[in-house]
Amino acid sequence: MKKRKYVRFGIIFLLPLVFIFSQCLNKTKTADPRGENYAGSAACLKCHSDMAKNYLHSAHFLTSRNATAATVSGSFQPDSNTVVYNDRQKVVMEKHPGGLFQVLYTSGKLTTRKRFDLIFGANRGETYLTWDGPEVKQLPVSYYLSLHKWANSPGGYYADSVNFSRVIHERCFECHASNIQNLNGVTAADMQSDSLDKSSLILGIDCERCHGPGAEHVKFQIENPTVKQARYITRFATLSRQQRIDFCSMCHSGNSNVMTKTTFGFKPGDTLANYTSGATFHAYRDAATVDVHGNQVKLLMSSKCYISSKIECATCHSMHDNTVKTAAGYSTYCTNCHSPANHNFCKLADQVGPAITTNCIDCHMPVKSSKTIVVNGTNMEGTPPFLARTHLIAVYPGETQKVMAMLSAKQKP
Numbered sequence: 001m002k003k004r005k006y007v008r009f010g011i012i013f014l015l016p017l018v019f020i021f022s023q024c025l026n027k028t029k030t031a032d033p034r035g036e037n038y039a040g041s042a043a044c045l046k047c048h049s050d051m052a053k054n055y056l057h058s059a060h061f062l063t064s065r066n067a068t069a070a071t072v073s074g075s076f077q078p079d080s081n082t083v084v085y086n087d088r089q090k091v092v093m094e095k096h097p098g099g100l101f102q103v104l105y106t107s108g109k110l111t112t113r114k115r116f117d118l119i120f121g122a123n124r125g126e127t128y129l130t131w132d133g134p135e136v137k138q139l140p141v142s143y144y145l146s147l148h149k150w151a152n153s154p155g156g157y158y159a160d161s162v163n164f165s166r167v168i169h170e171r172c173f174e175c176h177a178s179n180i181q182n183l184n185g186v187t188a189a190d191m192q193s194d195s196l197d198k199s200s201l202i203l204g205i206d207c208e209r210c211h212g213p214g215a216e217h218v219k220f221q222i223e224n225p226t227v228k229q230a231r232y233i234t235r236f237a238t239l240s241r242q243q244r245i246d247f248c249s250m251c252h253s254g255n256s257n258v259m260t261k262t263t264f265g266f267k268p269g270d271t272l273a274n275y276t277s278g279a280t281f282h283a284y285r286d287a288a289t290v291d292v293h294g295n296q297v298k299l300l301m302s303s304k305c306y307i308s309s310k311i312e313c314a315t316c317h318s319m320h321d322n323t324v325k326t327a328a329g330y331s332t333y334c335t336n337c338h339s340p341a342n343h344n345f346c347k348l349a350d351q352v353g354p355a356i357t358t359n360c361i362d363c364h365m366p367v368k369s370s371k372t373i374v375v376n377g378t379n380m381e382g383t384p385p386f387l388a389r390t391h392l393i394a395v396y397p398g399e400t401q402k403v404m405a406m407l408s409a410k411q412k413p
């Protein structure tokens with residue numbers, strides 16, 4: 001792990017600053033732990049109430065949340081609450097009056113018991129975190145939604161050792177939450193620990209995590225109800241494509257980049273290079289090597305569509321509308337650019353026939369399985385790997401064969 005120069009400064013100079021700062025915050029009684037420039041999502045929804053319905057169900061909003069009996073998806077029933085690691089060790093998911101727990105039994109004896117405090121993940125899986133003093137640690141068992149199964153957590157978890165000690169750093173929260181303050185000033189250099197301030201945590205990705213601080217916007221629009229234009233808030237439409245890509249890239253270019261400062265301060269319009277050492281940032285990873293962290297940005301940027309047109313994330317994804325789109329729905333974005341009239345339509349059009357417009361993506365943006373996620377554990381053999389939709393738009397002969405076979409099977413009476 002590359003050490004960061006500012007870490008030592010952080011410990012010497014920032015600790016007193018953090019202390020003074022927290023005293024000031026206590027005096028002013030700011031409602032939002034990020035400071036008085038922030039208004040909080042509840043304030044935004046008062047005027048932008050049309051967004052509430054979708055936003056509250058979005059993967060962004062739900063990506064981190066409190067773990068309760070109502071929010072944890074896995075079963076605590078005796079027939080399906082156990083992950084057996086080996087003939088000595090098993091972890092049992094248990095519900096007690098004090099909360100939900102992962103309990104390690106070694107040769108039948110209870111040896112460790114940790115509470116489910118937080119959930120990370122809204123889409124394909126849930127991994128669970130527990131507060132251990134000022135540190136946050138990941139629990140050994142995660143829940144895989146598509147498998148409807150508890151299994152060993154991804155990354156650094158092995159079939160033969162039950163690991164309760166993986167420290168979760170501020171960095172994870174930078175992409176999965178809206179705020180947490182690091183009591184060391186910055187992520188600890190050795191990556192062995194990280195003291196985080198529980199009271200500063202804002203779960204989920206909220207309006208201002210994406211739009212930047214909005215208190216001034218709220219104040220202005222309240223005081224000037226006749227003004228129908230937005231003031232004091234960055235308009236995405238005024239940014240360059242690179243600025244909009246940098247914004248998504250802050251979280252959607254894999255999690256192995258070396259950062260030089262926290263991205264909690266990143267606002268739309270900022271340049272991501274100012275937050276990184278640059279070297280590893282846009283590193284290319286093909287879909288087969290992604291873990292749970294897809295690198296949609298680099299894959300899309302490597303596509304001919306990106307190089308030769310103005311395509312960007314927002315061409316296909318809207319941040320405030322999470323109605324599920326079908327393959328046919330996504331294909332309409334492709335045919336806005338690629339059509340017989342534009343003389344750049346699919347070369348396979350004649351072979352595929354009229355069904356072509358229903359599914360460009362399974363041939364040109366196929367779902368690939370991640371080879372880096374292996375769900376370990378002796379009772380987990382044969383589990384399907386983790387799937388990710390590659391964002392490298394290209395010709396994939398192997399996938400074409402599969403889709404052609406599927407289409408011709410459908411045509412048979």
Ligand code: HEC
Pocket residue numbers: 039040041043044045046047048207208211213214215217218221222227228229230231233234235236237
């Ligand atoms: C008092 C009412 C009010 C509140 C509260 C409010 N807004 Fe707005 N907002 C407006 C109005 C009016 C507009 C301009 C019309 C429009 O685009 O809907 C606007 C526009 C916007 C825009 C669009 C800018 C553009 O044109 O691209 C964004 C983004 C935005 N608001 C974010 C927020 C956020 C984030 C919050 C909470 C911190 C918030 N608003 C709270 C009234 C409000």
Ligand code: HEC
Pocket residue numbers: 058059060062063064120121122123124174175176205209210247248249250251252313314317319322
């Ligand atoms: C602050 C970090 C952050 C930013 C900024 C961000 N995302 Fe995300 N996004 C996430 C995380 C984390 C998830 C995974 C949520 C989960 O499943 O737990 C996600 C999920 C998604 C998904 C899958 C959603 C679903 O419902 O299945 C899409 C699509 C997406 N993001 C697109 C974008 C685009 C486009 C941008 C830029 C306009 C963007 N995101 C900006 C963190 C971010």
Ligand code: HEC
Pocket residue numbers: 120121122123124125126127138168169171172173174175176250251252253254255292293294295388
């Ligand atoms: C650079 C931003 C970033 C960092 C740092 C990061 N994540 Fe993620 N994480 C994401 C995004 C974006 C997704 C969704 C990726 C996708 O769907 O392709 C995701 C997905 C996940 C998922 C799967 C969720 C789902 O519903 O599919 C888990 C679990 C997860 N992250 C845990 C963690 C943990 C634990 C850490 C710290 C060790 C971490 N992440 C660090 C951005 C990040």
Ligand code: HEC
Pocket residue numbers: 041044045048051052055060061205206207208210211236237314317318319320
């Ligand atoms: C994951 C990041 C993200 C989150 C969370 C988010 N926005 Fe946005 N918002 C965007 C982006 C990017 C745009 C630009 C248009 C687009 O790409 O959909 C946008 C556009 C807008 C607009 C302009 C109108 C429109 O629909 O284009 C308003 C108003 C707005 N957001 C308000 C909000 C409010 C209020 C919240 C919280 C409830 C919120 N946003 C949460 C990223 C986000």
Ligand code: HEC
Pocket residue numbers: 304305306308309310311315330331333334335336337338344360361364365393394395
């Ligand atoms: C904004 C316009 C635009 C959109 C949207 C778009 N493309 Fe493209 N695409 C292009 C351009 C321009 C090229 C480059 C053509 C050339 O170089 O001759 C291209 C190239 C391609 C290529 C050739 C790739 C290669 O490596 O040879 C394929 C395949 C393709 N697009 C499929 C798609 C599919 C499928 C979609 C929808 C998922 C899509 N495109 C969406 C504009 C677009």
Ligand code: HEC
Pocket residue numbers: 248252294296297298300311312313314315316317325330333361365387388389390391
């Ligand atoms: C040409 C259309 C297109 C563009 C452009 C595009 N996506 Fe996607 N994206 C898709 C499709 C199709 C899916 C799969 C949706 C599904 O299966 O429900 C997807 C899925 C995702 C997911 C969920 C993870 C997964 O593997 O299913 C994330 C996260 C995401 N996109 C982020 C982004 C980001 C960030 C950008 C910009 C760098 C972007 N996308 C640009 C079409 C696009």
Ligand code: HEC
Pocket residue numbers: 331334335338344345346347348352356357358359360361363364395396397399400403404
């Ligand atoms: C059954 C799989 C399949 C489907 C469905 C499909 N394509 Fe293709 N596409 C291919 C293959 C294979 C090629 C390469 C053919 C060749 O080079 O002879 C291709 C070629 C292309 C090209 C030209 C690439 C170049 O080399 O210039 C574009 C653009 C394209 N497809 C877009 C689309 C769009 C848009 C859709 C949806 C309307 C679509 N494709 C649907 C398999 C498919």
